[in-house]
Every structure is written in C-alpha cells, then in structure tokens.
Amino acid sequence: MKITIDPGHGGSDSGATANGLKEKDIVLNVAKKLKSILINDYENVSIQMTRDSDVFVELNKRADLANDWGANYFVSIHVNAGGGHGFESYIYNGNVSSNTINYRTIIHDEIISQVGFYDRGKKEANFAVLRETNMPAILLENLFIDNKEDAYWLKSDENLKRLAIATAEGIAKALKLKKKTSTDTKTGYYQVVTGSFEEKANAEKRVEELKKAGFDSFIEYEEK
Ligand SMILES: [Zn+2]
Structure with a gap:
C-alpha cells in the first residue's frame, strides 16, 4: 500500500x-x-x-x-x-x-x-x-x-x-492495513532444518558433521 x-x-x-x-x-x-x-x-x-x-x-x-x-x-x-x-x-x-x-x-x-x-x-x-x-x-x-x-x-x-x-x-x-505481529518485529527466532532421517543414527551423524563444521545443532523427534 x-x-x-x-x-x-x-x-x-x-x-x-x-x-x-x-x-x-x-x-x-x-x-x-x-x-x-x-x-x-x-x-x-x-x-x-x-x-x-x-x-x-x-x-x-x-x-x-x-x-x-x-x-x-x-x-x-x-x-x-x-x-x-x-x-x-x-x-x-x-x-x-x-x-x-x-x-x-x-x-x-x-x-x-x-x-x-x-x-x-x-x-x-x-x-x-x-x-x-x-x-x-x-x-x-x-x-x-x-x-x-x-x-x-x-x-x-x-x-x-x-x-x-x-x-x-x-x-x-x-x-485495511495489517498490524505487524511480534514475529515480524523479530522478537522470535528462525530455525534452519538441515535434514530429517528415519534412522536416529543418521540424524546423529548429521549433528556430528555440523558440530565439526562449527554449527550448533540438535535433534528433535516427530511422530509421522
Ligand atoms: Zn494549511
């Protein structure tokens, strides 16, 4: 507008x-x-x-x-x-x-x-x-x-x-302007997902690789 x-x-x-x-x-x-x-x-x-x-x-x-x-x-x-x-x-x-x-x-x-x-x-x-x-x-x-x-x-x-x-x-x-939400004003945060795996071992392997490369990472499990 x-x-x-x-x-x-x-x-x-x-x-x-x-x-x-x-x-x-x-x-x-x-x-x-x-x-x-x-x-x-x-x-x-x-x-x-x-x-x-x-x-x-x-x-x-x-x-x-x-x-x-x-x-x-x-x-x-x-x-x-x-x-x-x-x-x-x-x-x-x-x-x-x-x-x-x-x-x-x-x-x-x-x-x-x-x-x-x-x-x-x-x-x-x-x-x-x-x-x-x-x-x-x-x-x-x-x-x-x-x-x-x-x-x-x-x-x-x-x-x-x-x-x-x-x-x-x-x-x-x-x-009819839309008011910015709190996410828009950046009080929240953004997550980057680098993969999803069926085998936990593969997820752990990815986390290891990321940690070696200097990236902080963690595993979250979701039911299908
Ligand atoms: Zn005037």
Missing part, C-alpha cells in the same frame, strides 16, 4: 501563524510521526513524503509526486486558522470515488473518537491537492492555530503524537 503524506506549506510559506506557532512546523512534525507509526506498525506500507524538511513545494508538484509514484492514498495535513476551533476534514467537491468517501468517514471518526476534538464536520472543497490527485485523497485541518485553547493543545509534542497515532489508526482501518 503506497501512501503519500503531504505536510502543508513549508519554507517561505509558513501557513497560518499565531500564538507563537507556525502551521508548517506542526504539520511536518505530525507527518513525520505518522510516517514512522505506519512503517513500524503495519505490514506492506510504503510512504512518500511531499516534503520531509522545511522547504516550499508547489501545490501541483505535491499532486504530481503522488500521481507519478502511483500512490494508493493521499493524506494532506494542515492546521486551520481564521476564527474558529476544532477539527474538520475535506475531500474534493467534484466527482469522487466511493473509496474517497468511505476512507474519509473512517479516518475522520477515528480522530474525533480517539483525540476528542470538537467536530466541525466532514466537508468538501476545491483544494488543488484534492482536485489534482488521481487517487482517493483527504485533507485534515487539525484545530485552529489562532484559537487560544487549540494552540495550547498544539504546543504539546505528546498531543501531536496522539494525533499522529489516531490518524495512523484511522488510515489503517480505512485501508
């Missing part, structure tokens, strides 16, 4: 700024956390970042990157401004696939229920990154930087981690 994560703004474009915060910094922080959670916790996930540092990237370029890569899903991360508070999500206001709608519903609801944001609703807009991407796409507006309480919440790195986890789990539910 190829997921493009798009932290809004960057470089000369700070996005919204207020209360000592810059949108471009918050969204990059959340995007990086989201990337590592998805890579570390789920199977078969590839992540493309439209930016992973403080650089300016044109809106069309962001969509082109995802289109050229053949992303299966596009997630744009923003922080709101303009006098309001709470969380809202966007999909394109033109023709969209049923997956676009379904994925958005699952992710939006997961973030609201996990983080407890005030819910401003599921919205549609003619945003370039939503319009120009060929795959299902979502844009998340995570609180208002110019609202005192929202800004206070956004100042905590622990809170941003919670937001990244909720977003990751929403994406995982929507895209």
